[in-house]
Amino acid sequence: MTQELTAVHTESPSSKPTGWWRDAVIYQVYVRSFADSDGDGVGDLRGIRSRLPHLARLGVDAVWLTPFYASPQADGGYDVADYRAVDPLFGTLEDAADLVRAAHDLGLRVIVDVVPNHTSDRHRWFQEALCDPSARARYHFRPGRGPGGDLPPNDWESVFGGPAWTRVDVPVGSGGSRPEAGGEWYLHLFAPEQPDLNWEHAEVREEFDSVLRFWLDLGVDGFRVDVAHGMVKPPGLPDIGHSGQARLIGEQVLPFFDQDGVHEIHRSWRRLLDSYSPALRPCGTPGQRIGVAEAWAPTSERLALYVRPDELHQAFNFRFLNCPWDPEAMRRVIDESLAATASVGAPTTWVLSNHDVVRHTTRYGSLARARAAALLMLALPGSAYLYQGEELGLPEVTDLPDEVRRDPAFRRGGPATGAQGASADGQEGLRDGCRVPMPWSGAEPPYGFGPGGSWLPQPADWAGLTVEAQTGDPHSTLELYRAALELRRALPGLGAGPDPAGNGEGNGMRWLDSPAGVLAFGRPGFVCTFNTRGTPVELPSPGRPVLSSSPLGGDGRTVLIPADSCTWWAI
Ligand code: BGC
Ligand code: MG
Numbered sequence: 001m002t003q004e005l006t007a008v009h010t011e012s013p014s015s016k017p018t019g020w021w022r023d024a025v026i027y028q029v030y031v032r033s034f035a036d037s038d039g040d041g042v043g044d045l046r047g048i049r050s051r052l053p054h055l056a057r058l059g060v061d062a063v064w065l066t067p068f069y070a071s072p073q074a075d076g077g078y079d080v081a082d083y084r085a086v087d088p089l090f091g092t093l094e095d096a097a098d099l100v101r102a103a104h105d106l107g108l109r110v111i112v113d114v115v116p117n118h119t120s121d122r123h124r125w126f127q128e129a130l131c132d133p134s135a136r137a138r139y140h141f142r143p144g145r146g147p148g149g150d151l152p153p154n155d156w157e158s159v160f161g162g163p164a165w166t167r168v169d170v171p172v173g174s175g176g177s178r179p180e181a182g183g184e185w186y187l188h189l190f191a192p193e194q195p196d197l198n199w200e201h202a203e204v205r206e207e208f209d210s211v212l213r214f215w216l217d218l219g220v221d222g223f224r225v226d227v228a229h230g231m232v233k234p235p236g237l238p239d240i241g242h243s244g245q246a247r248l249i250g251e252q253v254l255p256f257f258d259q260d261g262v263h264e265i266h267r268s269w270r271r272l273l274d275s276y277s278p279a280l281r282p283c284g285t286p287g288q289r290i291g292v293a294e295a296w297a298p299t300s301e302r303l304a305l306y307v308r309p310d311e312l313h314q315a316f317n318f319r320f321l322n323c324p325w326d327p328e329a330m331r332r333v334i335d336e337s338l339a340a341t342a343s344v345g346a347p348t349t350w351v352l353s354n355h356d357v358v359r360h361t362t363r364y365g366s367l368a369r370a371r372a373a374a375l376l377m378l379a380l381p382g383s384a385y386l387y388q389g390e391e392l393g394l395p396e397v398t399d400l401p402d403e404v405r406r407d408p409a410f411r412r413g414g415p416a417t418g419a420q421g422a423s424a425d426g427q428e429g430l431r432d433g434c435r436v437p438m439p440w441s442g443a444e445p446p447y448g449f450g451p452g453g454s455w456l457p458q459p460a461d462w463a464g465l466t467v468e469a470q471t472g473d474p475h476s477t478l479e480l481y482r483a484a485l486e487l488r489r490a491l492p493g494l495g496a497g498p499d500p501a502g503n504g505e506g507n508g509m510r511w512l513d514s515p516a517g518v519l520a521f522g523r524p525g526f527v528c529t530f531n532t533r534g535t536p537v538e539l540p541s542p543g544r545p546v547l548s549s550s551p552l553g554g555d556g557r558t559v560l561i562p563a564d565s566c567t568w569w570a571i
Helices: 045-050 052-058 093-105 124-131 202-218 262-275 300-307 327-342 367-379 408-412 477-490
Strands: 025-029 062-065 082-086 109-114 165-167 185-187 222-225 290-293 349-351 383-387 518-523 526-531 537-540 544-548 558-561 565-570
Touching: 045 052, 045 093, 052 093, 052 477, 082 093, 082 202, 093 109, 093 202, 109 202, 202 262, 222 262, 262 290, 262 300, 300 327, 327 518, 367 477, 367 518, 367 526, 367 565, 477 544
Parallel strands: 025 062, 025 383, 062 109, 109 222, 222 290, 349 383
Antiparallel strands: 165 185, 518 526, 526 565, 537 558, 544 565
């Protein structure tokens, strides 16, 4: 009974009139690791296309694809050399167009990544800048400090560890002499292969407008904006005055993140997105094209500025992801997130895992907790992001040998991101263990990932976790997610709730009295109970159970809520 459903009717995403993103469930595909079509061991666009039916059956509304653009892959594609080309590793432009069309045919929208904070060092602009100092204004080049300019221009640290500056050679002069060491320094908040762009330069802004149009014309439904809080740097690039590892996600205030100037860029992008009215859409389902900010801001209120009505549509809620297994902390984050986004009329988003953090099954220390957290997330008002493989309950792979790791943060010794949790098995800040390719079928690696091997080794004991093995098993995590997404569409009180206009007051959520360690809230026609304790808790039955992450006990009148569990009730 744990996954028994009430009668459901499924609504096709294409039939939602507008504001589809407000309660959308968006599935993140980490392109390298989803499905490989050509046997080179690296996931690709044709591989994704062949697996779209899995996503349609799962019941998500949209897919977000991580970067598949031409790139030397110094940071898994977040180092883009050509924003309008598909890297041959992943396919062709035609494959991209085919994928978008095929997704639309299945009622799935497609969001692609845009990486505006930095380019690859192989980008034409940076190559020009290396040869010709007069072509450097699109980046942040500065002379060094100290005798001979041997010290970096300021004390900023890269998110991946080490100084955020690298020194270049003096370019070859007209006499054809060999390049000499000791030239200027350039800024890179991430790896040295990712030089930061100067967004004060008009050409940078124009170029990105054109890149966005390029992909919108191809039919994509929106963009996930990488490092949306980093594009504008403080005037004069001042010292921080203290050392300390910069993180992409984490409780910190850094002068190079969350500058007010970024909002003007997001406003102009919103105008561009809005100009792509449904009438202009070349194919597929009508609807608004959206922007989602990957942004870290020091408070929920500062984060809400990114989703004001004239800015981006959504921002990732990393505070929720960062929350430890603690009911009070979770409740606080939920309240603060809802209040902050309501104040600007935007939907809240929820996310537990992504390609930069330890998978939440491992972070929270058990599959039971991961399943419970997923049901909690999917019961909250707003939009939810799923990371590929979480629907299978995949754990972090914690024993990858050093020689197969590709994360630049690993080589540079900096924890890129860190989501705190009960048990991350020493993997905080290491990002390969969550990027191990998906297991689809079969008893041994590569588990149907593709006709060849897989770029990161898959564990030998994943046979029971494949999509094939879990399909049809009522106790599997995959069937739990499928049931949850089906109910989310069927129960009117779920998803955005009764207030699609999103003025923030109508999501109908209210906290209910509950014993210590248990969170309980109601939404119209619905109750969610979430037991964070390691022991069962007896409660008067709040309604008719429609889905539970662990089997319920009790005699019908009272109910025994299992340890580390979440239950959905129809009332
Ligand atoms: C991405 C990371 C990437 C970084 C630099 C982040 O937002 O999610 O994977 O390393 O940006 O582009
Ligand atoms: Mg391939």
